[in-house]
Amino acid sequence: xxxxxxxxxxxxxxxxxxxxxxxxxxxxxxxxxxxxxxxxxxxxxxxxxxxxxxxxxxxxxxxxxxxxxxxxxxxxxxxxxxxxxxxxxxxxxxxxxxxxxxxxxxxxxxxxxxxxxxxxxxxxxxxxxxxxxxxxxxxxxxxxxxxxxxxxxxxxxxxxxxxxxxxxxxxxxxxxxxxxxxxxxxxxxxxxxxxxxxxxxxxxxxxxxxxxxxxxxxxxxxxxxxxxxxxxxxxxxxxxxxxxxxxxxxxxxxxxxxxxxxxxxxxxxxxxxxxxxxxxxxxxxxxxxxxxxxxxxxxxxxxxxxxxxxxxxxxxxxxxxxxxxxxxxxxxxxxxxxxxxxxxxxxxxxxxxxxxxxxxxxxxxxxxxxxxxxxxxxxxxx
Ligand code: COI
Numbered sequence: 001x002x003x004x005x006x007x008x009x010x011x012x013x014x015x016x017x018x019x020x021x022x023x024x025x026x027x028x029x030x031x032x033x034x035x036x037x038x039x040x041x042x043x044x045x046x047x048x049x050x051x052x053x054x055x056x057x058x059x060x061x062x063x064x065x066x067x068x069x070x071x072x073x074x075x076x077x078x079x080x081x082x083x084x085x086x087x088x089x090x091x092x093x094x095x096x097x098x099x100x101x102x103x104x105x106x107x108x109x110x111x112x113x114x115x116x117x118x119x120x121x122x123x124x125x126x127x128x129x130x131x132x133x134x135x136x137x138x139x140x141x142x143x144x145x146x147x148x149x150x151x152x153x154x155x156x157x158x159x160x161x162x163x164x165x166x167x168x169x170x171x172x173x174x175x176x177x178x179x180x181x182x183x184x185x186x187x188x189x190x191x192x193x194x195x196x197x198x199x200x201x202x203x204x205x206x207x208x209x210x211x212x213x214x215x216x217x218x219x220x221x222x223x224x225x226x227x228x229x230x231x232x233x234x235x236x237x238x239x240x241x242x243x244x245x246x247x248x249x250x251x252x253x254x255x256x257x258x259x260x261x262x263x264x265x266x267x268x269x270x271x272x273x274x275x276x277x278x279x280x281x282x283x284x285x286x287x288x289x290x291x292x293x294x295x296x297x298x299x300x301x302x303x304x305x306x307x308x309x310x311x312x313x314x315x316x317x318x319x320x321x322x323x324x325x326x327x328x329x330x331x332x333x334x335x336x337x338x339x340x341x342x343x344x345x346x347x348x349x350x351x352x353x354x355x356x357x358x359x360x361x362x363x364x365x366x367x368x369x370x371x372x373x374x375x376x377x378x379x380x381x382x
Contacts, residue, residue: 004298009280011125012291014137015118015377022145022381025138029146034058034078043153050161050194052332057151057163061143061188064172065133071186074139076150079189085174089181094227097126098168100331101288103148103190103381105157106369111148113165114367115377116141118288123167126223131180132169141379143167147188148381154192159368160200164193164332196332197245201360203339203352204328206261207239208248208311210344214259216252221259221283228285232262244342246328250311251283257308259283264333265290268309269325269355270317279306289329292377293359299374302355314341318348325353335360 008016037058038046046055056079063074090096101119104112120140127134144165148155155163167188171181197204212235215221215228235247248266251257258266258278265287268276275297280286297304317323318341326338337352365371366378 004303006294006298009286009291011118011121011286011288012295014121015115015288015291016375017117018376019117019141019379020138022141022149022379025142026145026149028139028142029061029063029074029076031059031076031146031150032078033150036078046192047154047156050156050158050192051198052193052196053164053191055191057154057190057192059147059150060190061147063139063143063186065169065184065186067182071133071135071139074143076146082185084172087174087176089171089173089175092176093171093178094225094230095130095132095171095181096168096226097123097130097132097224098166098226099123099224101144101165101167102162102331102367103144103155103165104162104367104369105155107157108369109157110369111152111155111381112367112369112378113144113148113381114379115288115292116144116379118291119167122224122286122288123169126225127169129220129223130225132171132184135169135186140167143186143188145381147190151190152382154190156192158194160364161192161194163190165190196330196334197336201337203337203350204245205243205340205342206246206248206328206338207235207242207244208250208341208343209235209239210250210255212247212249213252214249214262215283217281217283219283222280222285224285229263236262242342244340248341256310256312258311258314260285261328264328264330264336266338267293267327267329267359268314268317268323269327269353271322271324274303274305275355276305276307276309278309287330289331289334289363292363292375293329293335295375296359296362311343315346315348318350323350325356326350327356327359329359335363
């Protein structure tokens, strides 16, 4: 089949647009070096046991926005607890958005990130929805570059590992009235990380939630807003009590169609070779990994469909073997096979298959510099 045409979304166009190189943006966030960085023993202990998101590096990037000055005070400073008024609006009204992006160490020791223009566009999409100020794209990229250059020793090199970067911004104005804050703080922190799921590429089990929803039409579902993840926690706890590792959410009105997992998009591979994923309805997050996989599959001549996927059809498809594989994907999760899908009245087992494995390999080969990057997605930091 010929490669399919696809009109890029605004985020995809931003992710594929040419951005200034790292040397051109570097230095916007001057380094105030940590006088007490982790000792060699502390560093060795972290790097020898890479979990996800538990250990952090010596520094963080930061800048502040105020209504009268705009973004200012760009800096890379020692990683430390924040000093925040108990009245800071974020603590009360959850005006906060974040991103997930990674720094990868290639075999020659160089450090790269992946499609930073996509994340820059997405944090601004999220910021718009949460009535927060946008960040200049080059400032976003510079914050990542200056931070990672300061803490490059923390980028691990083992297969499946990376420095997971967490840019985030929140309303720091101390005010209990409900309004969009006039003071915002932005940070980038990083965590040397192994796989998000402790089993690595092993299949995970998913509980399909009924009665709970992560977001609804007109809400903040397409924004990477902390509140969306807060809404997923109770169903996640209940799924955990049943022995499942993640929750899949259905649409709000009919509880009929798949939306996404707590922090990942979902793909369905049919036995006839076509691949499906829930369409962007404004309720689900437009994942960068989702976008990259769709692009690679299309370019490989695989028929991909972004469409509504009814849970009943999925279950029937698994039972009749019309559905061959199901996987989750996200920056943190990369590509993770789903081996079991259950909910009220059903419990089906799904094999892990070659399409999932190939998507994982194709993506990570580009990210880790093991193959030529035909898309210009990889971005050298240092
Ligand atoms: C990411 O994949 O980067 C996310 O932000 C999802 C979160 C569950 C870790």
